[in-house]
Amino acid sequence: MLFDLPNHDLLYQALIDQDSRYDGRVFVAVRTTGIFCRLSCPARKPKSENCNFYDTVAACVEAGYRPCKRCRPLATASDHDPTVAALTTALEADPARRWQERDIAAMGFDPSTVRRVFKRYFGITFLDMARTARLRSGFQTLSRGGRVIDAQLEAGFDSGSGFRTAFAKLLGQSPSRFTGEEILRADWIDTPIGPMIAVCDRTNLHLLEFADRKALPTELKRLQANAKGGIGVGRYDATDRIAKELDEYFNGLRPEFETPLAYHGSPFAKSVWHALRRIPPGATRSYSDIARQIGRPDAVRAVARANGANQIAIVVPCHRVLGADGSLTGYGGGLWRKQRLIDLEGQYARQSQAGKDTRHAASG
Known part of the structure; x- marks a missing residue:
């Protein structure tokens, strides 16, 4: 299972x-309900x-799940802080509410303190916790072919313009612009x-990015410019396939x-992305290593730019590139994600080595 958790x-x-x-x-x-619970x-x-197991509340929330009202899993963290207890209780009672800082202040809490406390407990x-849950509901309504107004109400937005603004911030365009005939x-x-x-x-998979990446709207706009027919909301078989492969990857069942x-890039950028995919899981390279591998040892900076321009996270493993001194370098999804991916893939490397040792012992 993922990281240090017991098996599924x-x-x-x-x-x-x-x-x-296992509580806490x-x-x-x-998956079928979008809810997370205590065991x-x-x-x-x-x-x-239909089950995924996570080691923290933060991982559940960031994956888009909402807390169960029956077992109240957020209480595990809130037991230690009355601020967290009050706000998580309020969120559980009204998950569709459009929270703002003035609402937090009206409850008697300092917004800056709340930001700090929630970052410490949940990451x-x-x-952000409230907005992610609401937008996820609206997004799924649109994905099922629902009307924009239904998605707006499902996401808890009283204002159509507010929903369109929030949706556009996430996906780079308003839902009203979708025609249902888009190729992507x-x-x-x-x-x-x-x-x-x-x-x-x-x-084919054209883009895979974390929903909270700041560059996502820009990447989608660039993709729309390069792809004929625009981008709509929904799924193809390729979407189901990559979702299944990601699930297997995070559960320790699929290294590739x-x-x-x-x-979508220049021939040079594509050569860099192909080189990234040749890095074995559990291994890392530097920008200069990649430059030498593609026969352009003088193009280290260009390699770094191509690495940063990768639009297919995890599958094209730009997270496997480190600084020349072995330190973590910039990653659009956040350095904490980069570290967790490297840690996970270390398990694949150890499994591969154990298999080699077993075969060597048998042949000896």
Whole structure:
């Protein structure tokens, strides 16, 4: 399982047994409901294949799941801080509410203190937590073919302009601009390190980025300019395929990806991206290593720019590039995500080495 968690089967049995020993240490997120719970939750148990297990509340929230009202998993953190307790209780009671800093102040809390406290406990601010949950609901309504007004109401926006603004901030364009005839479709994919936006045609993945990346609207605008037919909301088989492969990747079952990719860049940039995909999971390279590999040892800075321009995160593993001194370098999804991906892939490297050692011993 992901990082240091026990394997999926053991955790699922703990869920069936309502084992309270895991409370505060492991949480279950249910794909079919979009809800996360304690393992001791008395609610009806989901099927094993619909469960993801996470080690923190932050991971559940960042993956787009909302807390269960029955077992109240946020209380694990809120027990330690009355500010967190009050605000998470309010959020659970009214998840569609459009929270603003003045609402926080009206409850008697200092907004700057709340930002700091929530970042410490959850890794994101309270306002980000509330907005992510609301936009996810609206996005999924549109993905199912729902009307913009239905998506707006599902996301808890009283104002159509407010919903369009928030949606445009996330995807780079207003939902009213979608025609339903676009060649490319964008959809939301939950991962243990945060929600991602995948853009696919019928067979290829064109873009895969974290939903909170600041450059996402710019990347989508660039993709729209390069791709004929525009970008709509929804899924193709390619979307389902990359979602399944990402799930297997994060669960320690798949070190490589097989979904066909469509690159949008110069021949030089494409050569860099191909080189990135040749880095084995668990290994890292420097920009100068990549420059030498593609036969352009003098183009280190250009390699760095191409690395930063990669629009297919994780699958084209720009996170495997470190500084010349081995330090973490810039990563559009955040250095904390880069570190977690490197840590996860270290498991694949160890598994690969153990397999080689076993084969060597057998042949000897």
